[in-house]
Amino acid sequence: MTHFSALSLLKNALTGHKNWDAQWPDSQPKAEYDVIIVGAGGHGLGAAYYLAKEHGITNVAVIDKGWLGGGNTGRNTTIIRSNYLYDESARLYDHALDLWDGLSQELNYNVMYSNRGVLMLAHNVHDVQSFKRHIHANRLNGVDNTWLTPQEAKEYCPPLDISASARFPVMGAALQRRAGTARHDAVAWGYARGASQRGVDIIQNCPVTAIRRGPDGRVTGVETARGFIGAKKVAVSAAGHTSVVMDSAGVRMPLESYPLQALVSEPVKPVFPCVVMSNTVHAYISQSDKGELVIGSGTDQYTSYSQRGGLPLIEHTVAAICEIFPIFNRMRMLRKWGGIVDVTPDRSAILGKTPVPGLYVNCGWGTGGFKATPGAAHTLAWTVAKDEPHAINAPFTLERFATGRLIDEAAAAAVAH
Amino acid sequence: MLLIRCPYCQQTLPELEFTYAGQAHVARPDAANKQISDEEWRDFLFIRTNVKGPHYERWRHAHGCGRFFNAVRDTVSDRFLITYKVEDPRPELSDLLEKSE
Ligand SMILES: Cc1cc2nc3c(=O)[nH]c(=O)nc-3n(C[C@H](O)[C@H](O)[C@H](O)COP(=O)(O)OP(=O)(O)OC[C@H]3O[C@@H](n4cnc5c(N)ncnc54)[C@H](O)[C@@H]3O)c2cc1C
Ligand SMILES: [Zn+2]
Numbered sequence: 001m002t003h004f005s006a007l008s009l010l011k012n013a014l015t016g017h018k019n020w021d022a023q024w025p026d027s028q029p030k031a032e033y034d035v036i037i038v039g040a041g042g043h044g045l046g047a048a049y050y051l052a053k054e055h056g057i058t059n060v061a062v063i064d065k066g067w068l069g070g071g072n073t074g075r076n077t078t079i080i081r082s083n084y085l086y087d088e089s090a091r092l093y094d095h096a097l098d099l100w101d102g103l104s105q106e107l108n109y110n111v112m113y114s115n116r117g118v119l120m121l122a123h124n125v126h127d128v129q130s131f132k133r134h135i136h137a138n139r140l141n142g143v144d145n146t147w148l149t150p151q152e153a154k155e156y157c158p159p160l161d162i163s164a165s166a167r168f169p170v171m172g173a174a175l176q177r178r179a180g181t182a183r184h185d186a187v188a189w190g191y192a193r194g195a196s197q198r199g200v201d202i203i204q205n206c207p208v209t210a211i212r213r214g215p216d217g218r219v220t221g222v223e224t225a226r227g228f229i230g231a232k233k234v235a236v237s238a239a240g241h242t243s244v245v246m247d248s249a250g251v252r253m254p255l256e257s258y259p260l261q262a263l264v265s266e267p268v269k270p271v272f273p274c275v276v277m278s279n280t281v282h283a284y285i286s287q288s289d290k291g292e293l294v295i296g297s298g299t300d301q302y303t304s305y306s307q308r309g310g311l312p313l314i315e316h317t318v319a320a321i322c323e324i325f326p327i328f329n330r331m332r333m334l335r336k337w338g339g340i341v342d343v344t345p346d347r348s349a350i351l352g353k354t355p356v357p358g359l360y361v362n363c364g365w366g367t368g369g370f371k372a373t374p375g376a377a378h379t380l381a382w383t384v385a386k387d388e389p390h391a392i393n394a395p396f397t398l399e400r401f402a403t404g405r406l407i408d409e410a411a412a413a414a415v416a417h
Numbered sequence: 418m419l420l421i422r423c424p425y426c427q428q429t430l431p432e433l434e435f436t437y438a439g440q441a442h443v444a445r446p447d448a449a450n451k452q453i454s455d456e457e458w459r460d461f462l463f464i465r466t467n468v469k470g471p472h473y474e475r476w477r478h479a480h481g482c483g484r485f486f487n488a489v490r491d492t493v494s495d496r497f498l499i500t501y502k503v504e505d506p507r508p509e510l511s512d513l514l515e516k517s518e
Contacts, residue, residue, distance in 0.1 A: 304493075
């Protein structure tokens, strides 16, 4: 497989870019694997990559019901940050951020990680207090996050309306400078290429219909649209469909699946230097390198697998964006879409072992798991390889919903993240 | 936008008049009369069916009569099979599916 470099680019330019190799083969399932990962999103593909690279486990298949990266990995607004309130979350997301830093070099694949900064706007006294609390907690955890006055926020992001007459007045902002965005598809592709280079099979358009267990209760493999495939270990990383898949193994999950939407505008010249999030009015915005404004909306109030989402949310989001950034009033929107996100009661992920021997789960990332992709994948691979928790994912157990040891980011942020 | 029929007002109205209130028919454990385990509390508080298909759920006509009612909605198509009053019995799925054919 080609190693990407300036030289390989030049060579291929001379032949009109017609001779690039396929980046990974479309694998056919074998009869049995050491590990099967259900779901070829960034998390599942990444876990396969780290299983092969760091644990020498290469007899691995990643199986997806659709195309790889066609789930939430390919549908999100790519916001990456780690300024979460609780110690457990800060460690997990900051671990991911450390990996984002060198990911393009690690994968020899440009994931376009850009730490352009994420600015979170405070519109009322509650926001100011809660963001300052986050900033202090973050500082104790060594996570960067700073408080900006409205003037400083405006300097960092000139399109922002900080006038006193604004409908949503800006009373300040929290800025994480290390935070930013990345190219979502490239993350899936880069991990897929790296995993497949090391012998992992990526099997697409093959829904897993059930998880099979032996008489001793252990996992024996998965039932798929192309028949039974045996496996010593199975890791489920199926985002919005995780509870459906886990049900078939007799494990009921504390998850509910909701549509979450996003939209993009027509492409324009660079106008927007960073990422801005406004939790209170539910709007997230950044500009992609192609020039489109990328705008994130909220979840529908009802559970659904429709992968569409309702129009009222889009209207609400666009209205909020126009209030905060009057310059975008007359932008035309190109398209909107939805993804199905799996939400836990405390809005923290579930990542680790399950009551079923040989069965692992990575889910509950809800509205905010893209940023965690390298960290979740890296620690999931560890847990699958060693059959024990990694120090960083250890608190994110399924048992916490019985013990009461929740990681209540829901109460901390009270909004999508 | 969903159109939802309030069984009390007997009117079909836009989704914006209503708030969703989660899975229906979740019974609280009888803690007054017996010892409830952590697992039973977990199931009551946190475990939901999250079905892909017909889902029994609660809605509230927040901007109308203000009352809670129940519904069965297909979570794949978002189509309502029925809405019914809280005091009505839980309808059998087989009856609903037959009717909607
Ligand atoms: C509109 C939107 C905006 C978002 N914005 C952000 C953001 O700005 N920042 C952020 O950090 N996060 C964001 N998120 C959340 C983020 O996208 C997800 O948390 C993350 O991408 C999850 O990755 P994953 O690999 O676990 O899941 P996915 O990429 O969804 O992968 C799961 C895969 O499992 C497959 N699958 C499901 N069922 C089966 C089955 N039975 N058999 C085989 N395969 C199956 C699916 O086809 C899918 O490809 C957003 C999500 C959405 C929808
Ligand atoms: Zn009513």
